Amino acid sequence: MQAIKDEEANAHPLVDHSVDLLELAEEYENGSEAFKKKIQNLSDTHDRMRRSRGDGNCFYRAFAFAWFERVMLAIKSKPELHANAVRTIEETKDLLLAAQFELLAFEDFYQVTLETLQNLVHFTSEELLTAFQNDEISNSIVMHFRLVASAFLKTHQDDYAPFLEFGQTMDEFCSMHVEAMGRESEEMMLIALTKATHVSIEVAYLSGNQAADEVNFLPFLPDTAPYMPPLVLLYRPGHYDILYRKSHCLEGVI
DSSP: HHHHHHHHHHOOOEEEEEEEHHEEEEETTTSHHHHHHHHHTTTEEEEEEEEEEESSSHHHHHHHHHHHHHHHTTTOOOOOHHHHHHHHHHHHHHHHHHHOOOOOHHHHHHHHHHHHHHHHOOOOHHHHHHHHHHHHHHHHOOOOOHHHHHHHHHTHHHHHGGGTTTTOOHHHHHHISSSTTOOOOOOHHHHHHHHHTTTOOOEEEEOOOOTOOEEEEEEEEEOOOOSOOOOEEEETTTTTEEESSTTOOOOOOO
């Protein structure tokens, strides 16, 4: 069963080109009417989406691409976004060291993430997409953000340890669920990464619940004031993709 899931996942790009949101409704043509109705209503405010591969790393990959793309497309009009993002990634090195991660264990992932971010000043939209479709680059960035989320949880154990189950320690939880590639993300990881990077996100929860026709949005906010509008992710059971608001559609999105 897992081999079949892996084969299906590998048939899709790590990150795909953006498409009209209504294309998503076609996936449910013979399925849930509730899903189709909610997608139709969501398209009133969000017109495009970008799929990420369903390999268990989709949250981290979607978050990273959405953030880097937002920064890249605003480099000329808001260069401070790029400077803030670079500074934030540089600061994650100190966070990882504070959480007792060995430099040798994370340095390669950190460098790939930082260099990709720094190169945004030269990238076109196609070049950014190509970078995120490259296994080595894309997975290094995913791994870095997994470690950052883990480091944040480990350095804020008093706040998050009470939510752990089955008597797990924070180290055990992070090793098993946060740092391991291919493990799906829970809300605790979203909170941790949002706070560690000072990047706010909104998650649109698309479910088959018949009780409402609207998609519920849940904000994840950093402790400090965010320096740009929230990234928007679309959640379907077990999977995250990227959403684009009509009002915030940026020229250059491909």
